[in-house]
Amino acid sequence: MKKILLFCFIIYSQIGLSQNPNDCSNAILLCGDTDLGITPSGIGTDEFALPGNPTPICYDFRADQVWFRVEIETTGIFSFVLTPDTAQADYDFAVFGPVNDCNNLGAAIRCSSTNPSAAGVTGDTGLNDLETDVNEGPGQLGNGFLQELTVNAGEVYYIIVGLAIGQGGFSLSTSGSADLPPSPTANPVADQDVCDDFGLQDGFREFDFTPLDVDILLGQTGVSVTYHESLNDANIGVNALTFPYANTSNPQEIFVRAIRNDSDCTDYTEFIITVDDTTVVTDADPVIICSENATESFDFETIIDVLVPNSANFNVTYHLTEADAENDLNSQGSSFTATLVEETYFIKVIDPTGLSCEYVISAPLFVANPPAIATPQDLFLCDDDFDGFLNLTLSDQNMEVLNGLDPTLHQVQFYSSSIDRTGNQNALGTSITTTQNPQRIYVRVTENRTSCFEDVAYSITVRPRPVLGVQDDIIVCIDPVAPTRVSVASGFDFYEWSTSEMGANLNAIDIDQPGDYTVTVTNNFGCESSLTITALPSDIATLDDIITEDFRNGDNTAQFIVSGPGEYEFSVDNGPFQNSNFFSGLYKGFHRVRIRDKNGCGTLTQQFVVLDYQRFFTPNGDGFHDYWTFDGLSRFPDAIIYIYDRHGKLLHQMAPEGVGWDGTFVNNPLPSSTYWFTLQIPNKPLVKGFFALKR
Known part of the structure; x- marks a missing residue:
């Protein structure tokens, strides 16, 4: 009969290296027709550092590994198959023997390290009757299997298995005609459902499992039985339970180890212990009676079906103390008086059929007054939008x-x-x-x-909040003659301006400076709204420059460059005002420009001159055009004018502030002809031209 043995070695480091099967000295003994599952963990002691243990030729076995000990009972054939839990996980193995101990293993008589993925085979490996090779690998060499062993009674062999690539555990099955030490049988036993001890009734109590030995062994002799809290402890044979034993959880699994007294061959089984019915609630939620009174009567019969499902099937009694309930003494009626102080009453529940465990329910009871709160005042709030x-x-x-x-x-x-x-x-x-x-x-x-x-x-x-109509920006002169009035709608209860002026009827104020003026208005509900009125600045213009185009024979032009915060319009020589600052068709001489702020903040008046000369003059003494002149030249006292005849002879130098040239040279009248002039004004281009003298 094959035995399925599940091993887990993750916690061995907690119990000492002497128990770790990744050491040869702690190898797992293979017994009977073994079929086991295991997950190697750790590399253990380096046995191949000993002089009597040369490293196997196919693999150095310095990874997660496990050792097995094979004791031959009868002469015959020994073989095995190792199957990884994860497809194509690369498990390698080596076999040593026959040997006496782990310090003198000698050279491996079988060694396999074929890589399943590289060789294109499954991850299965082992010894069988089809192979003739005794070594294979590493890499793609081989198919994972080697020649089986011919063994003799009394011989001992060791097998090391190492996980070279991949993860997960493996299962191992032995076969062949040679017998291994017989395994005991740990026969299964029924799960143990028991009732709690009276007292706390917390689902924990003491046990003695030794009476179960008879059912586990079923007549086997030379076999010992121990009980353990974990499968690890059972596998290794440590931390056996002593009795009386108190369970640590409810329900709880108990693991049984059966081991032959003449070998290390073992078998395992398990069972579950359950104390009482885990669905039974023995600590009831407090019964709270919300009342304005200090005492109230309460009948537990009204909620007994909640506390005890199908309560009609049980014998239910009510008690003042837990001791009375446990001992079935001093039974009370189901009604009790609740007070403001919490009191606990006890309900005993007995199954008359005896199929269920009896138990006691703790049921707290008290009166609670409603919270003493206040009714808030009604809210009267101002709208926000x-x-x-x-x-x-x-x-x-x-x-x-x-x-x-x-x-x-x-x-x-x-x-x-x-x-x-x-x-x-x-x-x-x-x-x-x-x-x-x-x-x-x-x-x-x-x-x-x-x-x-x-x-x-x-x-x-x-x-509602006060509604204030949006207002356009207004204009305020920088140096006003009179203040400007700012106002909002009347009829509200109170006005407060950002100027600190306030009052019940102050819906308007006078201002004399530009800026933002905010008024906060309060209505009869006490709700407020605010409005900001922007007063933009305006002022009389500053004339920055006059750009004239002179000497255009009556079509002279002038452009007035101004600055200032206002909007301006222009007039020349009392003509109509225009938005454009450009004027044409101006004759020579003096003119007067008026620049007016459209917002009424003042008018700038200034004289300017257009330079031009007469195209002819008639010095005949009739009082008309008797002199050749430059109107407006008096504005340029440093100007120099020279007059020449057609041959370039200098005839006269004319002063800017004089009456003009009378057409003579050395007091002698010159004849009718064309004459030339040059005009030099500092910082201006030289002007040249000609004019006619007519007699």
Whole structure:
């Protein structure tokens, strides 16, 4: 019969290296027709560092590994198959023997390190009757299997298995005609369902499992039985339970180890212990009676089916003390008087059929008064955006509602209707937007410990804010002759300006400076609105430059470059005002420009000159055009004018402030002809031209 043995070696480091099967000295003994599963962990002691243990030629075995000991009972053939849990995990092995101990293993008589993936084979490996080679690998050499062993009774062999590549455990099955030491049989036993000891009734009690030995062995001799809390402990044979033993969890699995007294051959089984029915609740939630009274009567019969499902099938009694309940003494009626002080009563439950364990339920009972809260005052709030509704934080009312109660011990919830509050549904969040005006808010305060509650309600009325019409910007002169009036709608209760002026009727103020002027208006509800009126600056213009184009024979031009905060219009020689600062068709001589601020902040008047000369003159003494002149040249006292005849002879040097040239040379009249001139004004281009003298 094959035995399935499951081993786990993850915790060996906690119990000492002497117990670790990755050491040769602690090799697992293969017994009978073994079929086991195992996950190697750790490399253990380096046996191949000993002089009598040369490293196998196919692999150095310095990875997760496990050792097995094979004791031959009868002469014959020994073979095995190793199958990885994970496909193509690369498990390598080596066989040594026959040997006496782990210090003198000698050279490996079988060694396999074929890589399944490289060789294109499965991860299975071992010894069988089909192969003739005794070594293979590494890499793609071989198929994973080697020639089986011919063995003699009394010989001992060692097998090392190492995980070269991959992960996961493996299963190992032995076969062949040679017999291995016989295994014991750990026969299964039924799970143990027992009742709790009276006392705490906490699902824990003491056990003695030794009476189970008979059922586990079923007549086997020379076999010992131990009980363990974990499969690891059972596999290794450590930490055997001593009796009486108290369970550590409920339910709990117990592992049984059966080991032959004449060898290390073992077998394992397990069973589960359960103390009482894990669905039974013996510590009932407190029964809390929410009442304004100090005492109330309560009948446990009203909730017995909640505490004891199908209570009609049980014998139920009520007691004042736990000792009375456990000992079935001093039974009481089911009704008790609850007070403001918590009292615990005890309910004994007995199954008359004896199939279920009897138990005692602890049932606390007390009266809790509703929380003493306050009704908050109705809220009258000002609208924030003129729509009649408001965003507000309901939790701002918590402190007023709680009336001094600890907010960490109470829950405050808000509802939009009494129906929602009664049904404890659709609770509002801490922040809401009102949906009607006025709106009623329903409040419930619940004490966290008792779930007792008290209800109140209050109203929220959203009052309108003053409506102020938006105003366009106004203009204020920088140096005004008179102040400018700023005003908003009248009829409100109070006005406060950013100038610190305020009053019940002060809807208008006078200003004399540009800037932003804010007024806050309060209506009869005490609600406020603010409006800012911007006063933009304006001022008389500053004339920065006059750009003239002269000497154009009556079509001279002038452009006036101005600066200032205002908007300006222009007039020349009392002509109509125009927006353009450019004028053409100007004759020579003096002119007057007027530059007016369109916002009424003043007019700038300034004289300017257009330079031009006469194209002819008639010095005949009739009083008309008797002199050749330059109008406006008096503005340039440093100007120099030279007059020449057609041959370039200098005839006259004319002063800017003089009356002009009378057409003579050395007091002798010159004849009618064309004459030339040059005009030099500092910092201006030289001007040349000609004119006619007519007699």
